[in-house]
Amino acid sequence: MATPLPRDPIADAQRNWERHGWGDVAAPMAAITAIMRTQQILLARIEVALKPFGLTFARYELLALLSFARSGSLPMNKASALLQVHPTSVTNAVDRLEKAGLVVRSPHPTDGRTTLIELTTEGSTIAKRATAVLNTEVFSQSGFADSDMDQLIRILADFRRQAGDFSEE
């Protein structure tokens, strides 16, 4: 897993697809496979950067979301929608963050079904520090060429809109 392969395995797969008469879907297959691999690489880098804080990316995302919320708190279902993960994943993340003292659950003032997640002081501090580290250690050296960035962001936004993530023009 550490040694570079002599050739791009995804380009090889694309050639295999073409060789088997699936030329019409070889390119999307390659694009999708490349997305998978790219995600895996990026996630690994992020996890390394967050490890010193005892955070995973899932937990960090929740902390970051809370730190941008006006009131510093959010209903769990809102967090689930914004992070676009299953509600049980939020439950899981909140369990661990709460155990670590970074967030607290509190009842919603008017809706008895809803639970609010709130940043603690320490959670707020950790969120700030983790963000600083991610910015300098991961995002600032993403490995994407500056000249490709806007294009990449647009292509992925088009994809996500088409997939029903959001409706904005």
Add this chain to the structure above:
Amino acid sequence: MATPLPRDPIADAQRNWERHGWGDVAAPMAAITAIMRTQQILLARIEVALKPFGLTFARYELLALLSFARSGSLPMNKASALLQVHPTSVTNAVDRLEKAGLVVRSPHPTDGRTTLIELTTEGSTIAKRATAVLNTEVFSQSGFADSDMDQLIRILADFRRQAGDFSEE
């Protein structure tokens, strides 16, 4: 998770980053976050398509890899390297595929440390059928514009090369 959000949450995050004075890394942050979300969407589609075969994407990838191998068999460490996943993940996938009768483990003829994975007849059949379904149900409707495809593949290949996945020019 089903209802589209009124606005793109990643674009919002990008604006948050800029507003906090992290404008220099706002774009890569957005690109990376978008990769994560895109991967999640695509993986979900693939898993749905593979479910009727009792396969997951991880297992399918292994089957597909084997079906393209000349001899129909591969050493586990080779599969790990080509799929670019941890050896234990291969062990896990082979365990389940073997239990399902789609592959068999066999000892390497000359190296006692190595285990070969081999497709069974049924494994070969399932691999073919699953590939056909993925091609028609997922890859042929990827949601990426044809005009973006080459660009996307190139950007991701540049990234993966830079990340040390392969050394090919």
Add this chain to the structure above:
DNA sequence: GCAATATACTAGGACATCCAAGGGTTTGAA
């Protein structure tokens, strides 16, 4: 006003990924 439906969260289970550690096999250097 009350029953039926919808919504919010959580518990339990299936899978996948990685890491750390352990046991067997090869390789290579003294």
Add this chain to the structure above:
DNA sequence: TTCAAACCCTTGGATGTCCTAGTATATTGC
């Protein structure tokens, strides 16, 4: 030749994701 280092695979543990089902609270419709 011998023994340490390198390599291969597996086991066990921690996390994350999703799904299904169950409990509790709100909302709706008759």
